[in-house]
Amino acid sequence: MGTAERHDPSSLDATWLAAAIADGQTTASQAMREALERVAARNPDINAVCGLREDLGLSLAARTDEELAGLTRDGRRALLAERPFLGVPTLLKDLGTAALGLPSAMGSVLYGQVEWNVDAEIVVRYRRAGLIPFGRSTSAELGLSPTSESPVYGAPTQNPWKPGHSAGGSSGGAGAALASGMVHIAHGSDGGGSIRIPASCCGVLGLKPSRGLMPLGPLKGEGWGGLATEHMMTLSARDCAAALDISAGADVGAPYAAPALPAQSFRAIVADAARDPRAVAPRRIAWLNTTYEGDAIDPEVAAAVAEAASLFASLGHELETAAPPVGSEEVLSPMLPLIASAAANAIDAFVAARGRRLAADELQPTTLGAREYARNISGAQYVSCVDACHEITRRVGRFLDRRDGQGYDLFLSPTLAGLPAAIGRYAMDNADYLAYRLGKKGVIGYSPFAPLANLTGMPAISIPFGLSRDGLPIGIQLMGPLGSEALLLALAAQVEAVKPWQRVAPMAR
Numbered sequence: 406m407g408t409a410e411r412h413d414p415s416s417l418d419a420t421w422l423a424a425a426i427a428d429g430q431t432t433a434s435q436a437m438r439e440a441l442e443r444v445a446a447r448n449p450d451i452n453a454v455c456g457l458r459e460d461l462g463l464s465l466a467a468r469t470d471e472e473l474a475g476l477t478r479d480g481r482r483a484l485l486a487e488r489p490f491l492g493v494p495t496l497l498k499d500l501g502t503a504a505l506g507l508p509s510a511m512g513s514v515l516y517g518q519v520e521w522n523v524d525a526e527i528v529v530r531y532r533r534a535g536l537i538p539f540g541r542s543t544s545a546e547l548g549l550s551p552t553s554e555s556p557v558y559g560a561p562t563q564n565p566w567k568p569g570h571s572a573g574g575s576s577g578g579a580g581a582a583l584a585s586g587m588v589h590i591a592h593g594s595d596g597g598g599s600i601r602i603p604a605s606c607c608g609v610l611g612l613k614p615s616r617g618l619m620p621l622g623p624l625k626g627e628g629w630g631g632l633a634t635e636h637m638m639t640l641s642a643r644d645c646a647a648a649l650d651i652s653a654g655a656d657v658g659a660p661y662a663a664p665a666l667p668a669q670s671f672r673a674i675v676a677d678a679a680r681d682p683r684a685v686a687p688r689r690i691a692w693l694n695t696t697y698e699g700d701a702i703d704p705e706v707a708a709a710v711a712e713a714a715s716l717f718a719s720l721g722h723e724l725e726t727a728a729p730p731v732g733s734e735e736v737l738s739p740m741l742p743l744i745a746s747a748a749a750n751a752i753d754a755f756v757a758a759r760g761r762r763l764a765a766d767e768l769q770p771t772t773l774g775a776r777e778y779a780r781n782i783s784g785a786q787y788v789s790c791v792d793a794c795h796e797i798t799r800r801v802g803r804f805l806d807r808r809d810g811q812g813y814d815l816f817l818s819p820t821l822a823g824l825p826a827a828i829g830r831y832a833m834d835n836a837d838y839l840a841y842r843l844g845k846k847g848v849i850g851y852s853p854f855a856p857l858a859n860l861t862g863m864p865a866i867s868i869p870f871g872l873s874r875d876g877l878p879i880g881i882q883l884m885g886p887l888g889s890e891a892l893l894l895a896l897a898a899q900v901e902a903v904k905p906w907q908r909v910a911p912m913a914r
Contacts, residue, residue: 419590
């Protein structure tokens with residue numbers, strides 16, 4: 406399989422690997438051994454994988470092979486139809502996604518190794534689809550940063566395309582594990598861009614689904630007051646679609662109704678778009694390659710978005726320069742109290758449950774700052790922030806509403822305003838939480854675009870769209886109204902068909 410992986414891009418797809426296992430071209434055990442070998446060879450330089458459970462992965466892979474051994478060829482194909490990721494090794498993000506046998510550090514020295522006595526519903530669905538989680542991927546502490554540089558993992562997670570640069574955050578380990586070829590598919594979560602930022606930094610595909618579409622039970626009802634959700638990060642639109650097919654839909658007791666699923670499977674929609682990119686119905690797309698306020702961004706990023714707008718226009722879409730009726734700080738300001746309050750509650754509950762005090766060196770300065778900031782937020786202020794989020798959502802909803810013929814179907818922007826940051830640029834060493842996010846050198850200047858989808862609950866996807874002069878990936882972002890995942894994936898498939906992205910960094914080829 407090594408030769409195929411070097412020369413056939415489709416062989417990097419998780420769904421391709423599952424088909425190869427079902428057809429007997431390889432085995433689940435061999436796929437797991439090869440993944441473990443790649444981790445052993447590449448992770449020392451990248452530091453994207455943590456909490457490795459080799460015995461668990463090999464045991465579950467062997468169980469898959471035993472099941473396949475007793476089936477006919479038709480039986481194997483039937484099993485593949487039922488489990489489209491049959492025998493595929495994967496990693497779960499090292500935050501609060503519960504999984505039996507895979508403890509979490511939460512990206513923090515404070516937590517040690519949290520053992521779980523249940524699988525999260527999303528993990529149940531992953532396992533049911535044939536995926537075999539065998540470890541965790543590194544994260545920012547409590548998911549609070551656009552980079553993955555937590556002391557709990559030792560060295561920062563490096564960008565496989567260019568060491569010394571960030572792989573993004575907070576799902577940086579997932580992005581780096583994909584871009585370095587260690588795995589073909591990896592789980593992430595997104596509360597302010599935490600799937601899309603590392604996807605852009607690492608040159609992979611990252612979809613943040615609609616609020617309510619993905620299960621968060623049984624231990625949670627929502628993440629960060631409804632801002633956060635989860636999904637797999639992938640190397641292709643086909644895998645992203647297949648992962649959505651096997652995991653989308655609310656679970657029992659979910660506080661939000663899931664948006665309606667399309668009549669076709671997401672994978673079928675992507676296949677149709679890939680087969681004939683021009684057959685996708687033309688859409689009206691607003692686009693922007695400045696900040697919402699019209700300020701300039703990195704020129705290479707701006708040029709990539711302009712090129713993307715031209716590409717979509719050449720495919721028959723109607724492109725118009727227009728910004729959503731929001732400001733960058735206006736979007737972040739009501740989100741930050743919700744995020745800080747969630748982090749403070751998680752920290753305090755953990756410490757109280759263990760009957761001890763928090764030591765100052767157990768958390769990074771920015772996390773401690775978020776906790777202190779949250780202590781001064783009153784209940785009335787919290788509700789005011791929720792109301793502000795809802796008001797902005799109504800505004801953006803009208804912007805992305807075509808029923809009166811005036812709005813837009815989608816909004817195209819950069820994923821990030823700049824190229825992947827240097828390691829240390831956004832390290833969480835600023836004890837002033839608001840300055841870390843909103844200050845002149847704060848995260849807001851780096852990532853002004855991603856948070857809007859979290860505030861509104863709308864889906865957004867980061868699509869790889871080339872490399873900078875220095876060989877760093879650049880991503881573009883498409884955002885649509887609630888339930889528009891099928892449309893986002895169709896346009897991602899269009900891009901992949903007419904301007905294919907490099908699947909992995911040079912180090913993995």
